[in-house]
Amino acid sequence: MPDRDPECVFCGIVAGEIPSTKLYEDEEILAFEDIHPVAPVHLLVIPKRHIPTADDVRDEEGDLLGRMFLTARSLARSAGIVEDGYRIVMNVNRGAGQLVFHIHFHVLGGRPLGKMG
Amino acid sequence: MPDRDPECVFCGIVAGEIPSTKLYEDEEILAFEDIHPVAPVHLLVIPKRHIPTADDVRDEEGDLLGRMFLTARSLARSAGIVEDGYRIVMNVNRGAGQLVFHIHFHVLGGRPLGKMG
Numbered sequence: 260m261p262d263r264d265p266e267c268v269f270c271g272i273v274a275g276e277i278p279s280t281k282l283y284e285d286e287e288i289l290a291f292e293d294i295h296p297v298a299p300v301h302l303l304v305i306p307k308r309h310i311p312t313a314d315d316v317r318d319e320e321g322d323l324l325g326r327m328f329l330t331a332r333s334l335a336r337s338a339g340i341v342e343d344g345y346r347i348v349m350n351v352n353r354g355a356g357q358l359v360f361h362i363h364f365h366v367l368g369g370r371p372l373g374k375m376g
Numbered sequence: 377m378p379d380r381d382p383e384c385v386f387c388g389i390v391a392g393e394i395p396s397t398k399l400y401e402d403e404e405i406l407a408f409e410d411i412h413p414v415a416p417v418h419l420l421v422i423p424k425r426h427i428p429t430a431d432d433v434r435d436e437e438g439d440l441l442g443r444m445f446l447t448a449r450s451l452a453r454s455a456g457i458v459e460d461g462y463r464i465v466m467n468v469n470r471g472a473g474q475l476v477f478h479i480h481f482h483v484l485g486g487r488p489l490g491k492m493g
Contacts (some may be wrong), residue, residue: 297491316445321439322439324442324446328438328445334429341469343471344467345472352460376484
């Protein structure tokens with residue numbers, strides 16, 4: 260089982276103790292729908308391991324982040340949002356809007372997207 | 377030399393034919409300052425190979441995308457924007473605001489960031 264923070268809501272989702280609408284899962288990655296969507300399509304892709312922020316990603320975890328990116332790309336295809344456009348976002352720390360301190364790629368689409376920040 | 381699109385401005389930057397303020401470079405990745413910054417810190421991380429959109433990333437290029445992510449993270453540290461927060465963004469196709477069709481991670485920081493789209 261990956262490292263877990265007992266206070267972390269995303270770790271709770273990984274453990275199956277907090278419900279989610281799962282879209283993809285493998286040994287290291289989980290994707291599910293954001294419960295507070297800001298766009299018609301708003302998905303989250305997370306590592307199962309508890310990594311608080313992008314700044315905590317280890318140098319040897321580039322491969323994991325790459326697979327999270329590929330997962331985001333594939334889910335955008337499945338959601339039918341590629342042609343009209345979508346955005347992959349990772350917020351780092353509170354000043355950027357990070358609310359859950361377990362890293363996640365947001366995948367936003369299904370409407371024209373405004374400024375990126 | 378990586379694949380190049382002769383019409384692409386980022387390929388021109390990679391080739392050194394279009395000037396840029398380079399921040400990082402290795403065999404496969406280049407990072408430089410955005411010439412139209414939307415935040416006090418606005419950096420771009422690109423692959424040297426011409427990949428038009430995230431949807432064109434090959435399954436075997438996850439590692440490349442992961443290293444691009446690690447580069448973005450490291451440059452955020454160098455720029456001193458970690459504590460106050462920063463955002464990593466990739467826009468995919470015009471509806472999301474993609475202007476240059478050669479994939480790039482935006483790294484935005486140096487001010488509080490608003491909505492992500």
